[in-house]
Amino acid sequence: MTETAAAPATKYSRVLLKISGEALMGDQGYGLHPPTVARIAAEVKSVHDMGVEIAMVIGGGNIFRGLQGSAQGMERATADYMGMLATVMNALAMQAALEDLKIHTRVISAIPMDQVCEPYIRRRAIRHLEKSRVVIFAAGTGNPYFTTDTAATLRANEMGCQAIFKGTKVDGVYDKDPKKNPDAKRYDRVTYDEVLQKHLAVMDASAIALARDNALPIIVFSLDEPGGFRGILAGQGTYTTVHP
Ligand code: UDP
DSSP: OOOOTTOOOOSOSEEEEEEOGGGGSTTSSSSOOHHHHHHHHHHHHHHHTTTOEEEEEEOOTTTOOHHHHHHTTOOHHHHHHHHHHHHHHHHHHHHHHHHHTTOOEEEEESSOOTTTSEEOOHHHHHHHHHTTOEEEEESTTSSTTOOHHHHHHHHHHHHTOSEEEEEESSSSEESSOTTTOTTOOEESEEEHHHHHHTTOSSSOHHHHHHHHHTTOOEEEEESSSTTHHHHHHTTOSOOEEEEO
């Protein structure tokens, strides 16, 4: 790990950042918005500069979701494979943006595509993290009927990450949608079981259950807040911790 002199102290040495595909589309209704991808890459760099090892999982919802395909009459598994391929495109876009900032990266896909990125080999991925490379996990879990939230929880467990940072449009978990309900209340801390029982919008149920079974904290924060990711790692800012 490289630590710059000015970097604030953090209790985290290895984390996984999960963002949805939609986070990369900016104000467009679809696809990739390069300035937005560059902005998020800069946020990742600012945490990398603290000496924190970073794994990432990016969704594919800005391009294709399996449920959308199956609603149009496509076989669900086929549609899910298309969704997984969408996540590879997002991972490559993030890789390009990070490499522009001189950060070494690896894209690792759960579905082998050797000409494009590395296949998933757990020990090799850990080694990349130890060498301060940002590892972007693509193609979800490689299985249909899952989501990238579950992939994020799985990879965070496998990599020995101390927490998942889930970047969203709001600064934490609320009892109802804060964009529609001005009286919505934000939780500072909430348990996995409360998230499941109250159907709070954090991650899907299988992702939450997998995090709960391994006591992996999920930190929900706003990706729209400049410097927010780094701030939380330095012990500041507003966010919700999902904990045992
Ligand atoms: N997907 C899948 N298996 C996985 C991860 C993802 O089949 O392990 C497919 C699924 O169709 C999903 C799509 O990939 O709809 C995009 O992922 P997701 O919906 O999680 O993206 P996000 O909402 O985070 O942008």
